[in-house]
Amino acid sequence: MTTTNRVMLVDGMALLFRAFYATAMSNYYMINSKGIPTNGVYGMMKHLFTAIETYQPTHVICCWDMGSKTFRNDLFPDYKANRGAPPEELIPQFDLAKEVVESLGIPNVGQAGYEADDCMGTLSREYSEHSQVFLLTGDQDLLQLLKPNVHVVLLKKGYGNYAEYHEESFTEEKGITPQQMIDLKALMGDTSDNYPGVKGIGEKTALKLLLKYETIEGILENIEELTKGQRSKIQENLDMLHLSRKLAAIHCKADVNCSLEEALFYINDEKMRAKFDELEFKNWEKNIVRM
Incomplete structure (x- = not known):
């Protein structure tokens, strides 16, 4: 157009x-x-x-x-x-x-x-x-x-x-879409805005997971496929993951x-x-x- x-x-x-x-x-x-x-x-x-x-x-x-x-x-x-x-x-x-x-x-x-x-x-x-x-x-x-x-x-x-x-x-x-940036920040957190995301998951791991599973929902649906460490980090920080996504999304x-x-x-x-x-x-x- x-x-x-x-x-x-x-x-x-x-x-x-x-x-x-x-x-x-x-x-x-x-x-x-x-x-x-x-x-x-x-x-x-x-x-x-x-x-x-x-x-x-x-x-x-x-x-x-x-x-x-x-x-x-x-x-x-x-x-x-x-x-x-x-x-x-x-x-x-x-x-x-x-x-x-x-x-x-x-x-x-x-x-x-x-x-x-x-x-x-x-x-x-x-x-x-x-x-x-x-x-x-x-x-x-x-x-x-x-x-x-x-x-x-x-x-x-x-x-x-x-x-x-x-x-x-x-x-x-x-390597990701603009929309996936919200889930990326939800996983890795944002130090400048002071919210943690999933403790222990950094940008590299977050990107890898999103490239494979596309969204947080996709990751959670396939959580059994994740490494033991990734799985336990996400499960222990599940509430913060969902909250971080709300904080990361521009309204x-x-x-x-x-x-x-x-x-x-x-x-x-x-x-x-x-x-x-x-x-x-x-x-x-x-x-x-x-x-």
């Missing part, structure tokens, strides 16, 4: 965090005359405009986490409990980033109780029916959303470096919507200039937007 719409869904948190830490490592926070640090927002804009220049979307939407607690914490209180509080120089930049995105005429989307991933999943399902969708993120979890018309663009080090995935390239590289039915009319990418130069100047962004015409 050929479509003229190219919709870019942006993982706001991923861009902001990446940009913040890239300069925070050297204590460069770009504090303006009002005492507000702007390094994360400045770098986020650079990531955003570089990607827009590369992928030429017709529509852009920015998705956000809304608070640190989600339905996943209700299922598993230790979900992401390993993450410390954000640095104090980053905290004022959360709202600032949304303000700047708004000044560009780009809708900010999020729902309390859900992560940005869930919002991106929900919207990508809707738009991919009639448009080409690009998910801009640093988070490999979004690879499970790949399908015809949905591409994942993973940020790599620096600006303008991406690993772009579509359904076929993912399966060629990983594509969040209560978010945004019409394509709202998301049409058109920048009011005057509004953008006023916002960038208000924040005292230096050399932005050269570094962020090629005017």
Whole structure:
């Protein structure tokens, strides 16, 4: 199906965090005359405009986490409990980033109780029916959303470096389908999101089992064929396996919507200039937007 719409869904948190830490490592926070640090927002804009220049979307939407607690914490209180509080120089930049995105005429989307991933999943399902969708993120979890018309663009080090995935390239590289990624994470767990999966089963074993049995159900139906060690690990951690799968799956039915009319990418130069100047962004015409 050929479509003229190219919709870019942006993982706001991923861009902001990446940009913040890239300069925070050297204590460069770009504090303006009002005492507000702007390094994360400045770098986020650079990531955003570089990607827009590369992928030429017709529509852009920015998705956000809304608070640190989600339905996943209700299922598993230790979900992401390993993450410390954000640095104090980053905290004022959360709202600032949304303000700047708004000044560009780009809708900010999020729902309390859900992560940005869930919002991106929900919207990508809707738009991919009639448009080409690009998910801009640093988070490999979004690879499970790949399908015809949905591409994942993973940020790599620096600006303008991406690993772009579509359904076929993912399966060629990983050997499994995007959908199987959920079961892969359920088996091996996820240290960054702080859930264990099946203790003692790593990526190598999990991949081997999925290549042979396709799904967790397939593995459980053929559990007698597994080695004694694999069998006992899975049986001892069965509840956690099922719970981990719920935690790993992106929830594509969040209560978010945004019409394509709202998301049409058109920048009011005057509004953008006023916002960038208000924040005292230096050399932005050269570094962020090629005017």
